[in-house]
Structure formats: structure tokens, C-alpha cells
Amino acid sequence: MGQHLPDFVEPRWFACHTKPRCEKKFAALLTAEAFDHYLPLLQSVRRYGTQTKKFTKPLFPGYVFTRVSPEKKTRVYQQDLLVRAMMVENEAVFLRQLGDVRRICASGLEASLRPLLKKGTRVKVLGGPLAGLEGFVDDPANPRGIVVAVDVLQQGLLIHVPLDSLKLLP
Numbered sequence: 001m002g003q004h005l006p007d008f009v010e011p012r013w014f015a016c017h018t019k020p021r022c023e024k025k026f027a028a029l030l031t032a033e034a035f036d037h038y039l040p041l042l043q044s045v046r047r048y049g050t051q052t053k054k055f056t057k058p059l060f061p062g063y064v065f066t067r068v069s070p071e072k073k074t075r076v077y078q079q080d081l082l083v084r085a086m087m088v089e090n091e092a093v094f095l096r097q098l099g100d101v102r103r104i105c106a107s108g109l110e111a112s113l114r115p116l117l118k119k120g121t122r123v124k125v126l127g128g129p130l131a132g133l134e135g136f137v138d139d140p141a142n143p144r145g146i147v148v149a150v151d152v153l154q155q156g157l158l159i160h161v162p163l164d165s166l167k168l169l170p
Contacts, residue, residue, distance in 0.1 A: 005076070005085055005087075007070075008070055008073075011067050012067065012087055013065060013066070013094055014065070014068055014076075014086060014088060015063055016063065016065070016066055016084075016085045017062055017063060017084050017086070018062055018064060018083060019082075019083055020062065023039055023062065026064050026082065029078060029079055030066050033076075035068065035076070036066065037064060037065060037067070038064070038065045038066075038098060039058060040059035040060060040105050041056040041058060042056065042058075042105060043108070044056065059113070060113070065098060068085075117163075119137060119139070120137065121136060122135075122169040123137060124166070124167045125165060128161075128165060130159065133159075134148075135148040135149070136149070146158075146159055146166065
């Protein structure tokens with residue numbers, strides 16, 4: 001398939017994007033190969049009628065973090081589970097953030113993913129009467145909606161849209 005990691009000389013951390021629902025299999029491969037890695041998992045409880053099932057699910061679906069040494073970099077492609085690996089640029093910041101994620105997962109508190117919104121981030125509404133509408137985030141400290149521009153008037157309309165109905169645009 002021609003998959004390969006970029007060249008590097010010292011062991012580096014990577015965010016590894018796996019095939020769908022292969023995170024635990026990929027983590028098992030990394031364990032077998034003695035890679036330092038982390039798959040953040042959260043407890044999830046589902047109720048099916050009168051039954052309650054507990055299971056663990058990845059906090060970041062499709063991602064496992066691993067430290068790869070140059071001489072073992074081809075080993076991550078065994079079993080054809082890896083889609084791509086992204087080298088972590090600032091390892092000090094990454095390791096601090098990974099420590100925060102470990103604490104959150106160990107706390108037992110409920111956590112859910114949210115897009116990291118910045119002022120001016122372009123978004124598209126996914127559902128409801130405004131589905132397909134594009135705008136930008138006005139206030140990331142209080143992102144309850146988006147602004148739709150009317151450039152000719154140098155005006156924008158703030159529309160209150162639930163955060164979970166927005167998709168980030170490139």
C-alpha cells in the first residue's frame with residue numbers, strides 16, 4: 001500500500017488514525033510490539049429495555065497515541081489497521097495534554113468531545129431548517145451560534161444554533 005511514516009531520528013509520538021472500530025486491536029498490536037502507547041477509554045453505560053450493559057469506548061474514536069522509534073516504524077503497519085499516522089510537532093505540549101486526558105479518563109467523570117472553536121472558524125449547519133447554511137464562529141468563549149455574513153452591507157446575522165449541529169469546514 002506504500003504506507004510509511006516520515007523520516008525521524010529520535011523516538012517520536014504519533015497520533016495514529018486507525019480503521020473504523022479498530023482502536024483496541026491496534027492498541028493490542030502496540031502492546032505486543034512493546035510500543036509506549038495510550039488509548040483513552042471511557043466507561044459507557046447503555047440501557048436496553050430492562051438490561052444495563054457497561055463497556056469501554058474510545059474517547060477519540062479512531063485514534064491511538066504511540067511513541068515510535070525509527071528502527072521499529074514499519075511495525076505499526078502490521079495487520080493493516082492503521083490509516084495514517086500524524087507526527088506530534090510539540091511533544092512537551094502534547095504530553096501535558098495527554099496527562100490531562102489520562103486524569104479525565106481515570107476520574108470516572110463523564111466527558112464528551114467538542115470541536116475546538118476559534119473566532120472566525122467556518123462552520124456548516126447539519127440539520128434543522130437551516131441545514132446547509134454556512135457561517136463562522138463569532139465568540140468561541142460563548143459559542144451558541146454562528147454569524148452569517150451579508151458582505152455588501154458589512155453586517156452579519158447571529159443565529160443561535162446548537163453546537164452539536166455544526167460541522168467544521170476546512
